[in-house]
Amino acid sequence: xxxxxNNENLDKQLAQKQAAAKAALEYVEEGMILxxxxxxxxxxxxxxxxxxALKGAVTSSQATEARxxxxxxxxxxxNFVGTLDLYIDGADEFDAQLNLIKGGGAALTREKIVAxxxxxxxxxxxxxxxxxxxxxxxxxxxxxxxxxxxxxxRKLVEMGAEPVYREGVVTDYGNVILDTYDLDxxxxxxxxxxxxxxxxxxxxxxxxxxxxxxxxxxTSQGIEKFTQ
Numbered sequence: 001x002x003x004x005x006n007n008e009n010l011d012k013q014l015a016q017k018q019a020a021a022k023a024a025l026e027y028v029e030e031g032m033i034l035x036x037x038x039x040x041x042x043x044x045x046x047x048x049x050x051x052x053a054l055k056g057a058v059t060s061s062q063a064t065e066a067r068x069x070x071x072x073x074x075x076x077x078x079n080f081v082g083t084l085d086l087y088i089d090g091a092d093e094f095d096a097q098l099n100l101i102k103g104g105g106a107a108l109t110r111e112k113i114v115a116x117x118x119x120x121x122x123x124x125x126x127x128x129x130x131x132x133x134x135x136x137x138x139x140x141x142x143x144x145x146x147x148x149x150x151x152x153x154r155k156l157v158e159m160g161a162e163p164v165y166r167e168g169v170v171t172d173y174g175n176v177i178l179d180t181y182d183l184d185x186x187x188x189x190x191x192x193x194x195x196x197x198x199x200x201x202x203x204x205x206x207x208x209x210x211x212x213x214x215x216x217x218x219t220s221q222g223i224e225k226f227t228q
Contacts, residue, residue: 014044017041017090017124017126017218019218019223020125020218020223021042024045024088024122025048027120030052031055032055033057033076034084034087035118036087037114038111039105040090041090041124046067049071049073056074056075056076057076059110061107061110063107083118086120088123089111089115089122089124090123091123092138093129093130093137094131095132098215098226099134099188100207100211101206101207103143103205104141106171120214121210122216123216124218126217127218129217133185141166141205142163142195142204143175143204144176146175148201149165156178156180161181161182162180164178164180164181185206189208191206211228212226
């Protein structure tokens, strides 16, 4: 692909991310405590949030927390907030049942916690994120305790997968990431449970138990809405 074609593709993707963020903003109410995810599409949403006069936000990463603070939005502790009405985030992949792969930004554990603590999870994506089967094009990120990295990697190899240590990355909780290729995710709910049962795994990037309630996909023709 030529540089000009690549730049055109990036511009198209950014426009779709901005459109998805604008569509997601319609679910946000003034005075709400909002759960806010992590990633490039979420950053497009964050740019729009000052107009909503939020009571505050619960974040899924230190990076998101810093961006919100810079805009004057109060950051609240989930332990003292209770159940959230709404969580908005992006995804690295989604399938027809609204199962997701997340964790490209290494915030998967906090993302999964906030999603689980919310009444509604709205996911916003550009059209490139839709797949027939999860895990074919994008690896499944797995957050692992540092001491267990090699052990967990061996277990993943036994499952027929190829784990790759994401060098130089430490999660907000001080753990490491194994990006796992060639993992069988034909049954996302079972895969999520199987990975969680490996000793040393903190969390994995398959979102089946906490999949999206609403998914907004931006295309060149407009927004497509999917619901459970």
